[in-house]
Amino acid sequence: MPPIPATSPTDLATLYQQQHRWLQHWLWRRLNCSQSAADLAQDTFLRLLAKNQPLEVQAPRSFLAKVAQSVLSNHFRRQKLEKAYLQALALLPEEVAPSAETQWLLLETLMALDEVLGRLALPVRQAFLWSQLDGLSLGEIAERLGTSITTVKRYIVQAGAQCIVLDSQRP
Known part of the structure; x- marks a missing residue:
């Protein structure tokens, strides 16, 4: 061919x-x-x-x-x-479970977030997830990543900005 x-x-x-x-x-x-x-x-x-x-x-x-x-x-x-x-x-x-429609919307949002976060560099994604899901302090994240607190702040802002862009694109 x-x-x-x-x-x-x-x-x-x-x-x-x-x-x-x-x-x-x-x-x-x-x-x-x-x-x-x-x-x-x-x-x-x-x-x-x-x-x-x-x-x-x-x-x-x-x-x-x-x-x-x-x-x-x-x-x-x-x-x-x-x-x-x-x-x-x-x-x-x-009694506290969301409706089927809300469940679908949450799943769609979760999939979109996963896609956005998947495009980020690994340390940026890790810093964001550790701060948002695990509640780690900036110092703890910096220690885990072997970087400065300033860099961790930059990473979290970068990831958050991508999530905001995602939100602004949704109907």
């Missing part, structure tokens, strides 16, 4: 026509679920469509497998997060 030189909507359509069935089968072998494989194959092509830069594709299957592996990793991470969230909800007494 000849290489596809750059990805434009037309080239992407050609790539889709030529490789979608192969990609869906590749994902099915990893998931053993045809519906999830179909969804993630679509997500893979949507990710490519959302890119703003031309892509050089010399080996289409290898290229798609690499992109799909990232989509698959995100899928597994979301599943793990959703499972933990549902387990936490199950521990709540029924």
Whole structure:
């Protein structure tokens, strides 16, 4: 199969026509679920469509497998997060449990936060989570990270700013 030189909507359509069935089968072998494989194959092509830069594709299957592996990793991470969230909800007494709509909104927000925090550098993410979830002081975080309190403050502000950007983008 000849290489596809750059990805434009037309080239992407050609790539889709030529490789979608192969990609869906590749994902099915990893998931053993045809519906999830179909969804993630679509997500893979949507990710490519959302890119703003031309892509050089010399080996289409290898290229798609690499992109799909990232989509698959995100899928597994979301599943793990959703499972933990549902387990936490199950521990709540029924009279204080949020409505189904609120549960869905909270889960969507949690997924979006996970995505935003996942893009941060590890020390920035750790500083933010330790301060917000574990209640550690700036000094304790600085000690754990082997850095200064000033740096920890900067990390927390940086992560918080990303969360604010996320909030401003939500309807």
